[in-house]
Amino acid sequence: METIKTVVLQGSAIALALLILASLLRAVLGPRFTDRIIAVNVINTLVVAEIVLLSVLLRExxxxxxxxxxxxxxxxxxxxxxxxxxxxxxGMPGQKKQRGGSRHV
Structure with missing residues (x-):
């Protein structure tokens, strides 16, 4: 039973690591700035899950x-x-607004 638990935990850790890599790819490529922010947030959530999973696996x-x-x-x-x-x-307070079209970041 203990070996099954270890195999499942290790498989879950590998799956989380692959999801982190996929999210990292989205953070690098992502067309908009907001996509990048959300991808970084997803990476952080997956890292927290990975740390908790390792806590169970290593009994720390x-x-x-x-x-x-x-x-x-x-x-x-x-x-x-x-x-x-x-x-x-x-637009930050005290900053002059630009004339013309609006710029999207």
Whole structure:
């Protein structure tokens, strides 16, 4: 029974690693900036899942704490980047607006 559990956990870890690589490809190629932000967020979520999976596989409880801290930092990073994108699209206070057509990033 223990070997089946180990094989399933290792297979899940490999599947998560492949999904991380696919998301990384989307983050690099993604046509728009928002696609890249979402892909990075998906990568962070998959990394948290991978760390928790490794915590179970290696029987190391402290890795769950590492995963929680990483998830919190990932959430804060996405919120900050989203805020910066909104400020850039609206135009920062004190910044002159450009005349002519609008630019999309």
């Amino acid at each position: 409880d402290f890795l769950v704490d590492v995963a929680l801290v990483y998830a919190l930092l990932s959430f804060l990073a996405v919120v900050i980047v989203a805020r910066l994108v909104l400020l850039k699209r609206r």
